[in-house]
Amino acid sequence: SQTIHQWPATLVQPVGSPLSLECTVEGTSNPNLYWYRQAAGRGLQLLFYSVGIGQISSEVPQNLSASRPQDRQFILSSKKLLLSDSGFYLCAWSPPPRLAVTYEQYFGPGTRLTVT
Amino acid sequence: AQSVTQPDIHITVSEGASLELRCNYSYGATPYLFWYVQSPGQGLQLLLKYFSGDTLVQGIKGFEAEFKRSQSSFNLRKPSVHWSDAAEYFCAVGGEYGNKLVFGAGTILRVKS
Numbered sequence: 563s564q565t566i567h568q569w570p571a572t573l574v575q576p577v578g579s580p581l582s583l584e585c586t587v588e589g590t591s592n593p594n595l596y597w598y599r600q601a602a603g604r605g606l607q608l609l610f611y612s613v614g615i616g617q618i619s620s621e622v623p624q625n626l627s628a629s630r631p632q633d634r635q636f637i638l639s640s641k642k643l644l645l646s647d648s649g650f651y652l653c654a655w656s657p658p659p660r661l662a663v664t665y666e667q668y669f670g671p672g673t674r675l676t677v678t
Numbered sequence: 679a680q681s682v683t684q685p686d687i688h689i690t691v692s693e694g695a696s697l698e699l700r701c702n703y704s705y706g707a708t709p710y711l712f713w714y715v716q717s718p719g720q721g722l723q724l725l726l727k728y729f730s731g732d733t734l735v736q737g738i739k740g741f742e743a744e745f746k747r748s749q750s751s752f753n754l755r756k757p758s759v760h761w762s763d764a765a766e767y768f769c770a771v772g773g774e775y776g777n778k779l780v781f782g783a784g785t786i787l788r789v790k791s
Binding site for chain 2: 568671
């Protein structure tokens with residue numbers, strides 16, 4: 563069966579510091595991968611998605627970037643954090659297009675980021 | 679463009695009572711529809727999905743949802759709510775943007791004993 567991991571689970575970082583959040587998926591190949599952010603009291607905002615290694619689509623211009631160095635690894639980064647980057651970050655995966663029937667996504671446990 | 683509306687931000691029900699969470703979508707073709715549940719501090723868990731066939735779909739944890747094309751709705755129901763059902767529920771629609779989903783703003787369910 564497939565499993566998705568995110569780490570760290572929680573993170574407190576000062577303004578201006580760098581960020582690296584990691585997401586890995588087990589049990590599948592060539593998944594589509596997604597980064598979402600949930601701000602307090604708000605819904606899910608899609609930040610990035612990837613259909614393959616090195617292929618990243620950005621949904622919202624911002625202080626963050628994403629990379630996919632390996633098939634099942636997705637990294638969210640920032641060079642200098644802003645207060646507004648605080649939130650709950652969720653990684654998700656979906657089957658690759660050749661296997662996708664209904665486009666459902668499966669979510670990781672999330673990372674709580676607090677920028678101070 | 680696809681969109682999802684969850685009209686109720688908060689809903690409070692008594693334990694043992696029935697539950698219906700509303701979801702309306704906007705999409706010209708047949709949508710792929712989903713309900714997710716999120717407990718505080720956790721990721722989203724897929725409850726159920728609809729993409730074709732029987733318009734009444736069964737999911738995990740005793741939930742079901744009914745697709746009504748004429749009303750552009752996909753409401754989530756449970757006949758008897760348990761205290762452990764307290765969580766936030768998200769409706770989502772897919773199909774127009776390939777592998778991307780559009781999520782509603784969520785409904786927070788409170789269960790009172």
